[in-house]
Amino acid sequence: MEESAQPARTAAGSRFLVDFLSDPRRWGVLVAVVLSAGAIWAGLSAVPTQGMAGGATSAPREGFLAPDFRLTLLGGGEVALSELRGQVVIVNLWASWCPPCRAEMPALQEAYEAYRDRGLEILAVNTTYQDSQAAAAGFVQEYGLTFPVPLDQTGEVSRSYLLRALPTSFFIDRDGVIQAVVIGGPMSRTTIRTTVERLLGDE
């Protein structure tokens, strides 16, 4: 007796469901109510301004303003990211002891030579707080790097960019907004070139 009760109830339940679903009036009313409520909700949650995500907020993420920094350069001088507005910038965080950083440097140098004239700048920020200035200088010489190498002595920039893996690269458009983040590496030549071409093309 017990065993037959369960299927009978579910059969009745599914019978009721099929009847309800197939009844054009009852189901039609329910659908109309649900869809109207949905449309009203969509209207209520419309966004007044078109600037959705980032806007003026700075965060190390696509769609947000790249966090600004001012650092001394290897070999002297200073650089501030905000002074490079108008150019496409790759901020690449690296250390001399990190094998994938080594592996992607030649591709970055190549991209720099190919796109510099069209407005590409590369800031290869050395994470000096976990590296050494001498090792960084040797590295730059070994690979014949010609782009500026800012030194993050205190780790402040790495923290503001939430650095979790080396290398990490941020592709920043002419308005200073991050358009792509590549965590880990090495980046292939094609990754660098296609991303840069996309940003340079946005003129």
Added chain:
Amino acid sequence: MFPILQIGPLAIQLPGLLLLAGVWVGSAMIEREAPKHRLSGATLGSLVFYGLVAGLLGARLGYALRYWTVYAEDPLGLVSLNPNTLSAAEGVAAALLVGLVLARRHRLPLWSTLDAFTPGLAAFAVFVSLADLSSGSAFGAPTSLPWAIELWGAARHPSQIYAILLAVVVVVAIRRLGRRPAFSGLLFLAWLAMTAAGRLFLEAFRGDSVIALGSLRAAQLISLIVLGGALVGMHVRARAALKD
């Protein structure tokens, strides 16, 4: 938020790992669900596998086609592991196309097959939201509510947690509904309706919505259309079931 899992020298990207786990759990559930719908688990498993492979290939080729001059010079770039150089739309199209071709070749019945996929899809959605939480994607709008989380320079709605909760509710509802479905297609359409309704509701708390038609959120418009389609589909399938 915690994109990297550091295990000794190995830096594993947690979001990718979660998605992989989701694919694994989802496809295992699909294979287990198949016999309930008189389908072969192995066939559906291969459908998932080839669909995924086609999706990945399509996504990379679609991206490469856009920048074909760069890839022509350096074709090895095609095999890069970087997810940035994948194009989602082409990937989804390729996966669906291959899935459709395979389904036709195996003469799979449309509605039962979709039903068999449903519990796996519902479970996969949980992992997608977990991956979003771990990478900080699909983030919320700024808010001053007490349960706001600090993310990307603002106190925001924990939209990823809302999405996880919703996905878990959907998994439970699908499980209950799937015990004795009244007709084929009901499970899938109910899942589609719940997912669309949930997205329609939760999109309001997102801080990264794509805007369409002036100031409306595109995801809500699409969800509204999908929801309507699913509800009408349930009616059509129920009538077909009555005739049998």
